[in-house]
Structures are given as structure tokens and as C-alpha cells.
Amino acid sequence: MCGVTKTVVENKSSTISSVHENGSTRNHHSEGAIINLDHGDPTIYESYWKKLGEMSRVTFLGHQSLSYFSNKKNFCWFLEPKLEEEIKNIHNMVGNAIVEDRHIVVGTGSSQLIQAALYALSDHSLNEPNTxxxxxxxxxxxxxxxxxxxxxxxxxxxxxxxxxxxxxxPYIEMVTSPNNPDGIIRQGLVNRPNGVLIHDLAYYWPQYTAITSPADHDIMLFTLSKSTGHAGSRIGWALVRDKDVAKKMVKFMEINSIGVSKEAQIRAATILEIICGSCSQSVKPNIDLDNFFEYNKNLMAERWKRLRDVVKKNDIFYVTKYPIQYCNFTGDFTEAYPAFAWMKCKLEGVDCEKLFKEHKILTRSGRRFGCDPEYVRISMLSGDDDFDLFIQRLSTIIGSQSLNDN
Amino acid sequence: MCGVTKTVVENKSSTISSVHENGSTRNHHSEGAIINLDHGDPTIYESYWKKLGEMSRVTFLGHQSLSYFSNKKNFCWFLEPKLEEEIKNIHNMVGNAIVEDRHIVVGTGSSQLIQAALYALSDHSLNEPNTxxxxxxxxxxxxxxxxxxxxxxxxxxxxxxxxxxxxxxPYIEMVTSPNNPDGIIRQGLVNRPNGVLIHDLAYYWPQYTAITSPADHDIMLFTLSKSTGHAGSRIGWALVRDKDVAKKMVKFMEINSIGVSKEAQIRAATILEIICGSCSQSVKPNIDLDNFFEYNKNLMAERWKRLRDVVKKNDIFYVTKYPIQYCNFTGDFTEAYPAFAWMKCKLEGVDCEKLFKEHKILTRSGRRFGCDPEYVRISMLSGDDDFDLFIQRLSTIIGSQSLNDN
Structure with missing residues (x-):
């Protein structure tokens, strides 16, 4: 169930300790540095945004955005109109989700919207407990x-x-596509009556995967963290087909946090607008503005190549392979370059998270994803220095292991 | 229990309809406008912040604040160090809360922190339900x-x-002081073993009430909305004595929203810094920077005077009177000027919220506060136009009623 597909590597019965003890050729400059690849902290995006400099400036004066309200005429009264517009624009441009006739609910990251959706889809009748x-x-x-x-x-x-x-x-099925942690494209699995699906599409963007068609589901969740790299803003949004469900989600947001930071929303709107502009030749005047998705897809592709180069001849770790698919957005066939590497360790009885931790690499154990401890999820979105260190240390682990086996 | 103190007005058995039917001398310009005084939307603060203009500018470039993390060394890893510093500064300057040896947790408004505190103070043992x-x-x-x-x-x-x-x-008692809705200074009431108190001190600021001593409780909640007027930012903070409780609150925040918007936090820090500066003569150079609390206290005092002037000779409504107290911050004796007027309607059997609604004034019924429908809470923090309209319409209601009685 938690398998890494399309890769076959033999198990040579290595042990943690042999790998650990031989892992001594590490870069001296970084000997003590712990690299945290547990969270998907998207600092890889820094290079794109740094290049933009002043173009990306957003300003607030003290008297702006005092009120709780953003748009008293909208059922989602705390949604900034400019953000609503830019959310529609970017989905229409990328072609990754239907926005026509959908109700948009903004959240403090998509985490809050997951709860809002669970709340909205639950049975609130008071008569009997109906969890x-x-x-x-x-x-x-x-x-x-x-x-x-x-x-x-x-x-x-x-x-x-x-x-x-x-x-x-009744049940609610969370469908994450591409999936976190393993990057696989997914559909609902239970397929029984009385089921409702929440589609978490945080990673359905062209830098990670082929956009094969606009997603068209009842509740679709997106987040700024993984689309633009602005995790610190805590902005997520839901595209909701049913107005009553959307209203209940807004009710949850009202009580949980009385809306969502306006500063974060307004900055998010500007960020999305810049990305749309970067993809449209017509709005690129004399400035050097790389297509956001192409630029960051190239970074992801390069990282995945480096990871696969290290892993391809080894006997210890393997990572998922993905099919080549046609992407409507880029007009080209492409592999997937997921935000996480879902890695399996073939060493017998090994706790893979522990193994990496011994080499000062923090990952997230397969256990946390309902799998075995031989799996780990490793963020591919770190800053360059951390990614370089990760590749170095992984090579060292693998090299020392090969040495050991010979 | 829900009484309005120190005011005695005779009941002359008026009715809703008589008031309503005679309420026809309203300002023609505003005939159709509904004024929403249901929420405590703090747009009264706009005038102060507008005067500051450029001085209050906060700027973000695209590459800033990408990460989830603000301070990996802090137990509250999503708290911006600058905000932590300014929170301490403002409490030290105002003298309204002890910050030494307290742990600061930031939240998406204080609403989210109330939940975080309830979560932290609950019994999480799995053995038996222990709500x-x-x-x-x-x-x-x-x-x-x-x-x-x-x-x-x-x-x-x-x-x-x-x-x-x-x-x-065990029980948790929410102690709001000054109280929302009625502005009264409060202490815990149940006083039994196994009780823990959460002090909601949203209104314990010099523009609303005398600062008589620095609050010194286990969990104290504050919010930007009611201290500086920036409700749209959704920034609240908790000062927590016990480290383990603070850690559990952080755990809640991690799962509920993976932290708090960095844009909102950084802007909040600047806003608090400006306020501190405005109160300190030494950092006021050549610019005209009014003391934030004095300026806004004057606005509140003026509004309360206007309200009391309208109400003082009427037989229908009365509002709470507050004792004069010495304020350590201003160095002067002062009345309280609460953020809300807690108003009682003396007309027999009247639903006060409904009465105001008929006059296009939205208020919040006493029922919502665990009281009778003859009470309403009315925001005193609206924009000037809405407050002017409110006073006009209130005069009309009262005037028409007196006419009716004569």
C-alpha cells in the first residue's frame, strides 16, 4: 500500500550501524549542521522572488485594513476582493481547477480550511451523536x-x-492529488454511498506535475505555501461547489478566527498577480521576468535529477518513479517533480527516519503517514545549502555502505 | 445579574410600536442606511492612523517571510522576534500586564488563543471522557x-x-476584564478548587479604562483589534505563566493553522512600536505625533459624553455608569469609556435588538450574552459617520417617545 513503484533494488542485508559508522567522510564545514527536511518549508522559492526585487513590493499604511470586514456583500465577508480575483485568474491561466460557479473561501492556510470543510460536511443535528x-x-x-x-x-x-x-x-475521504507524501495522482478510493470527498490539491501546480485537466470536484483546497512558496503568509483557499457548504465553512472561520489576516491576503493577491503576469508574454515589458512555473519547475527538475543520480546505482534507498505525462499548461510532456521524495530504505529492519537522523538529516517517518518505518518523506523544497548538504550526506551514506559491502 | 448599575429611570409603559411609528423625523440623507453596531469593528482608530501617514508604512518584498518558521530557537517557533519584543515593550510602558517570566504565544486573533487555552487546560488522558x-x-x-x-x-x-x-x-472560568459587553472590572467568580481561569484582557488599555495595576494572572489574552484598532490583521497574544501550558497552546496552533501570518505579525510589531514611541516624549522629534492612548481616549470620552447627553433625560434607555478611578498610566483620575455601551430598554416586554433594528441600527441582543432581550450591546468603536447617525437616530427614538408620552 505504501510501496515505491517501478524501482527494484535488491536487499543486501546491511545494518544501520555499518552505515552510520562509515559515514565519516562528511563535509567538514557542515559537520555539525542539522538539516531539517521534515517540514515542506518552501524556501526553494527564494531565488525567484529575490530576482524580482522591488517589483514585488507590497506596502501597508497604518490606517489601512483596520476593519474585520473585507467585502460586506460577499457571503465570505472576510475575503479580500482582490485576492478573490487573482485566485480566479491564476486557476484560469494555469488550467488546474474550474472556478466558474464556485464559491471561494479563504483560510489561515489550508489546515484551517480542512477543519472548516470537516465542520461543514458533518451532521449538526442535536438528537444523537452522529460522528x-x-x-x-x-x-x-x-x-x-x-x-x-x-x-x-x-x-x-x-x-x-x-x-x-x-x-x-457516511464518511469523508481526503483525496490528496498529487499525493503528499508520495506524489502519486489520486482519486477517491472508498467509492461507497454516503461518501463525500475533500480534494486537497496543494501540489497540483505545473512546477510539480503535469496539468492534465482542470480539476472539477465539490471541495478543492489550495495553499499559497506550496503554489508560490509563501508559507509564512498562512493563506489557503477552497473552491466549493455547494453554496450551503461554503457558508458553513465561513461560519467555522468566523468562530475559529474571525476571518483571515488582511495583510496576508493582500500580499497573496499581489504575488498571484505577479505570477500571472510572468506567464503572459503580453505583460512582460522591458524587465527580465522569468515564467514563475518554468523557472521553479527547472529548479525542481534539477534537484530530482541530482537525487536520482545519487540513488540510481545504490542498494540501500529507492525513490518513486513517475510516468511521463502531457501538461496542458506547458504544452509539453513532463515527468513529475514532487515537493517530497518518498524514500524506502532496503536495509533489513531499519528505521529510516532514525538512520537519517544519525546523519543529521531530519525527515518524517513513514509511520506518520500510516506506513512502515522503512519509509521516510524528505522535503525537496529546502534552501539550496540544505539541499546540497542533503545530497552530500546521502552520497556519503550510500558510499560508505557500498564500501562496507565490498 | 445583567443589571445596568447606578441609574434609576422610571418605566412609563411605552411600547415598541409607539416609538417606531413616531420615529419619522430621521435625517433624510441617511434614511436608508443601516448602521452595523453589532460587531466591535474598531474603525474609530482610523483618524489616528491617517494622521500618521507615511510614518506608519510597512513594506514586504516578495522573497521575505517565505518560511513557516519565525524563530526556530523559540518554543513558539512561529512568533516573530520583533513582535515578541514590542509586546513586552508596550505592556511595560502601559503597565497593564506583567511580562517578566511569561511565555508569549501569538494567535490569529485572540479567538484562536481562547481555543488554544481551552485545549491546553483540558485533560488529554485517553482512559475516560473527562470533559x-x-x-x-x-x-x-x-x-x-x-x-x-x-x-x-x-x-x-x-x-x-x-x-x-x-x-x-475541574472547570475553566473565562474572566473578561473590563467585561465585554458591560465594561465592568471583574475577577473570578466561582472560586472553587480545581478551577483554572483564563483572563481575557482585550479591553484593559488606557483608552477604555483606568490602568490600576499590572495584571498578573496565569493566562492573559490580548488582541490587536481592540488595543490598536487593527482588527483586520487578526493578531492576538497570550501571556502564559506555565511553560507546559504555553507549549500545549503552541501545539494547538501548529495543528489548527501551522502558525500565524508573518505579514500581520510584522505589521503589528511596527504598529506597537509606533504607539510606544508616541507615548515617549524622548522619541518624538519634529513631528506631530499624538500620544496614541490620550488621543483615542479623548475620542472615546467625547462619544460617551454624546451618548450620555442623549440618554440622560430619557425614560426609555439607560446605560451603565462607571466609577472614577486613578489611572497609573495617565497619572490622573478617569471614568471608564468602554468599547461597548450595554444598554437596557425600559419599555415593557421590549426586544431591544428588534427595536433598534426597526430604526436601522444593528446591535447584539442581551440574549447572546446570557441575559434578557431588553439588553443590547452597542459598539462605540464605529466610524464617525455611523456614530453620528446612531446618536441622531437614538435622539429621534427618544424624542418621538417623549412626544408620544406627552
Whole structure:
């Protein structure tokens, strides 16, 4: 279920300690530095935004955005009109989601919107406890369980792996596509009556995967963190087909945080506008403005090439391979370059997270995604220095292991 | 329990309809305009911030604040160091709360921090359901019940008015001081073993009330919305005595929204810094920078004077009177000028919210605060135009009523 596909590597029964003890040829400059690739902290995007300099400036004066309200005429009264417009523009331009006749709800990151959606899809009748099950197919994003069970809600409850879900009655299935952690394109899996799906499309952008068609689901979640790299802004949005569901999500947001930071929304709108502009030749005047998605896809492709180069001849680790697909946005065939490497360690009985930790690389264990500890998720979105160190240390682990085996 | 103190007005058995039918001398320019004084939307602060102009400018470039992290060395890793510093500065300067040896947790408004605190103070042992009761003395802030019951948590549950709370076992008491809606200075009321208090000090600032001593409680909540007027930023903070409680609050914030918008935090830090500067003669160079608290206290005092002038000779409405107290911050005796007027309508059997609504004034019914419908909470923080209209319409209601009685 948590398999890494299309790669076959033999297990030569190595051990953690042999790898660890031989891992002594590491770069002296970085000997003590711990690299944190546990979170998908998207600092890879810094180089693009640094090149833009002044063009990307956003300014606030003290008297601006005092009010709770952004648009009293909108059902989502805390959504900045400019952000709403730019969300529509970018989806229309990229072609990754249908926005016509959809209701947009903004959130403090998509985490808050996941809760808002669970709240909106639950049964609120007071007569009897009717807790709805929340499932996702393993390997699933580790936060879903944490979010669903955070307050031990009587409305919804984590019910584990969608593959083994066999309860009757209503359920909510989280469908992440491309999937976090393994980058695979997914669809709903349970396919039973009374199911509702929440599509988490955080990674359905051209720098990570081919855009094969505009997504057209009931609830689709996106986040600035993984689309533009602005994780610190905490901006997510939902495209919702049903107005009543969208209204309930807004109700949740009202009580949970009385809306979403206006500064973050206004900056997000500017960032999305710049990206749209960068993709449209007509609005590129005399300035050197790289196409945002091409530029960052190239960075991702380069990183994946470096990772695959290190891993391809080794006997310890393997990573998922992805099919070549036609991308409507770039007009070209492309591989996928996911935000995370989902890596399996072939050493017998190894705890892969622990192995990397011994080499001062923090990753997230497969356990957190409903899988075995031989898997880890490794962020591919770190800053350049951390990525260089990661590749160095991975080579060292692999090199020392080969040495050991010979 | 929900009484308006120190004012005695006779009931002359007027009716809603008589008031309504005679309410026809309203300003023609504003005939159709609905004034929303339901929320405490703090646009009264616009005039101060407008005067500052460029001085209050905050700027972001595209490459700034990409990361989830603000300070990896802090237990509250998403708290901007500059905001932490300015929070300490402003409390030290105003003298309204002890910050030494307290742990600061930032939130998306104080709403999110209320939930974080409820989460942190609950019993998380898995053995048996041990839902902790959440109480507050009526009239209590209407959001407490909504927040506590939002997800039908198994950790905590709204248990109503603290005055009638008689369950054994642990409880959490929300203590709002000055109180929302009625502006009264409060202390914990239940005073039983196993109780923990959360002090919501959103209004404990010199523009609203005398600062009589630095607050010194286990968990103290503040919000930018009501201290500086920046409700749109959604920034709140908690000062927490116990490190473990603070850590659990951070855990909640991690799962609920993976931190708090950096743009909002950085702007908040600048805003607080400007306010501190405005209060310190030494950092006022050649510019005309009014003391923030004096300036806005004067606005509040003027509004309260206008309200009391209209109400003082009427037989229908009365509003709370407050004692004169010495304020350590201003070095002067002062009345309180709360953010809300808590108004009682003396007309028999009247639904006061409905009465105002008929005159196109939206208020919040006493019912929402655990009281009778003869009470309403009316925001005193609106923009000038809305406040002017409110005073006009209130005069009209009162005038028409007197006419009617004669």
C-alpha cells in the first residue's frame, strides 16, 4: 500500500550501524549542521522572488485594513476582493481547477480550511451523536489525523486508512492529488454511498506535475505555501461547489478566527498577480521576468535529477518513479517533480527516519503517514545549502555502505 | 445579574410600536442606511492612523517571510522576534500586564488563543471522557459559548453562567476584564478548587479604562483589534505563566493553522512600536505625533459624553455608569469609556435588538450574552459617520417617545 513503484533494488542485508559508522567522510564545514527536511518549508522559492526585487513590493499604511470586514456583500465577508480575483485568474491561466460557479473561501492556510470543510460536511443535528468518519488512503498526509482528532470532536473522527475502511454510513475521504507524501495522482478510493470527498490539491501546480485537466470536484483546497512558496503568509483557499457548504465553512472561520489576516491576503493577491503576469508574454515589458512555473519547475527538475543520480546505482534507498505525462499548461510532456521524495530504505529492519537522523538529516517517518518505518518523506523544497548538504550526506551514506559491502 | 448599575429611570409603559411609528423625523440623507453596531469593528482608530501617514508604512518584498518558521530557537517557533519584543515593550510602558517570566504565544486573533487555552487546560488522558466545563459570568462575551461548542469537543464543553455553576470537578472560568459587553472590572467568580481561569484582557488599555495595576494572572489574552484598532490583521497574544501550558497552546496552533501570518505579525510589531514611541516624549522629534492612548481616549470620552447627553433625560434607555478611578498610566483620575455601551430598554416586554433594528441600527441582543432581550450591546468603536447617525437616530427614538408620552 505504501510501496515505491517501478524501482527494484535488491536487499543486501546491511545494518544501520555499518552505515552510520562509515559515514565519516562528511563535509567538514557542515559537520555539525542539522538539516531539517521534515517540514515542506518552501524556501526553494527564494531565488525567484529575490530576482524580482522591488517589483514585488507590497506596502501597508497604518490606517489601512483596520476593519474585520473585507467585502460586506460577499457571503465570505472576510475575503479580500482582490485576492478573490487573482485566485480566479491564476486557476484560469494555469488550467488546474474550474472556478466558474464556485464559491471561494479563504483560510489561515489550508489546515484551517480542512477543519472548516470537516465542520461543514458533518451532521449538526442535536438528537444523537452522529460522528462522521474521516479517512484517507495510506500513505496519507500526516496532518489529517492530527486535525481530525485535535479536539476529540463529536462531529467527525479520524477512522484511518481508506483502504481498510469498512464501516457503513457516511464518511469523508481526503483525496490528496498529487499525493503528499508520495506524489502519486489520486482519486477517491472508498467509492461507497454516503461518501463525500475533500480534494486537497496543494501540489497540483505545473512546477510539480503535469496539468492534465482542470480539476472539477465539490471541495478543492489550495495553499499559497506550496503554489508560490509563501508559507509564512498562512493563506489557503477552497473552491466549493455547494453554496450551503461554503457558508458553513465561513461560519467555522468566523468562530475559529474571525476571518483571515488582511495583510496576508493582500500580499497573496499581489504575488498571484505577479505570477500571472510572468506567464503572459503580453505583460512582460522591458524587465527580465522569468515564467514563475518554468523557472521553479527547472529548479525542481534539477534537484530530482541530482537525487536520482545519487540513488540510481545504490542498494540501500529507492525513490518513486513517475510516468511521463502531457501538461496542458506547458504544452509539453513532463515527468513529475514532487515537493517530497518518498524514500524506502532496503536495509533489513531499519528505521529510516532514525538512520537519517544519525546523519543529521531530519525527515518524517513513514509511520506518520500510516506506513512502515522503512519509509521516510524528505522535503525537496529546502534552501539550496540544505539541499546540497542533503545530497552530500546521502552520497556519503550510500558510499560508505557500498564500501562496507565490498 | 445583567443589571445596568447606578441609574434609576422610571418605566412609563411605552411600547415598541409607539416609538417606531413616531420615529419619522430621521435625517433624510441617511434614511436608508443601516448602521452595523453589532460587531466591535474598531474603525474609530482610523483618524489616528491617517494622521500618521507615511510614518506608519510597512513594506514586504516578495522573497521575505517565505518560511513557516519565525524563530526556530523559540518554543513558539512561529512568533516573530520583533513582535515578541514590542509586546513586552508596550505592556511595560502601559503597565497593564506583567511580562517578566511569561511565555508569549501569538494567535490569529485572540479567538484562536481562547481555543488554544481551552485545549491546553483540558485533560488529554485517553482512559475516560473527562470533559472540562467552561463557564463565564453573565453577561459574558457571546463568542465564548460559540467557541467552546464549535466542534462538540470531548475535551471541553460550555457550561453556561458561572453564577449558577454548581458541578463538582475541574472547570475553566473565562474572566473578561473590563467585561465585554458591560465594561465592568471583574475577577473570578466561582472560586472553587480545581478551577483554572483564563483572563481575557482585550479591553484593559488606557483608552477604555483606568490602568490600576499590572495584571498578573496565569493566562492573559490580548488582541490587536481592540488595543490598536487593527482588527483586520487578526493578531492576538497570550501571556502564559506555565511553560507546559504555553507549549500545549503552541501545539494547538501548529495543528489548527501551522502558525500565524508573518505579514500581520510584522505589521503589528511596527504598529506597537509606533504607539510606544508616541507615548515617549524622548522619541518624538519634529513631528506631530499624538500620544496614541490620550488621543483615542479623548475620542472615546467625547462619544460617551454624546451618548450620555442623549440618554440622560430619557425614560426609555439607560446605560451603565462607571466609577472614577486613578489611572497609573495617565497619572490622573478617569471614568471608564468602554468599547461597548450595554444598554437596557425600559419599555415593557421590549426586544431591544428588534427595536433598534426597526430604526436601522444593528446591535447584539442581551440574549447572546446570557441575559434578557431588553439588553443590547452597542459598539462605540464605529466610524464617525455611523456614530453620528446612531446618536441622531437614538435622539429621534427618544424624542418621538417623549412626544408620544406627552
Amino acid at each position: 462522521i468518519s474521516v479517512v484517507s488512503a495510506s500513505p496519507y498526509y500526516s496532518a489529517y489525523q492530527e486535525i481530525a482528532d485535535l479536539l476529540r470532536s463529536g462531529l467527525f473522527k479520524w477512522a484511518g486508512d481508506a483502504r481498510s475502511f469498512d464501516k457503513d454510513g | 472540562i466545563s467552561v463557564v463565564s459570568a453573565s453577561p459574558y462575551y457571546s463568542a465564548y459559548q460559540e467557541i467552546a461548542d464549535l466542534l462538540r469537543s470531548g475535551l471541553f464543553k460550555w457550561a453556561g453562567d458561572a453564577r449558577s455553576f454548581d458541578k463538582d470537578g
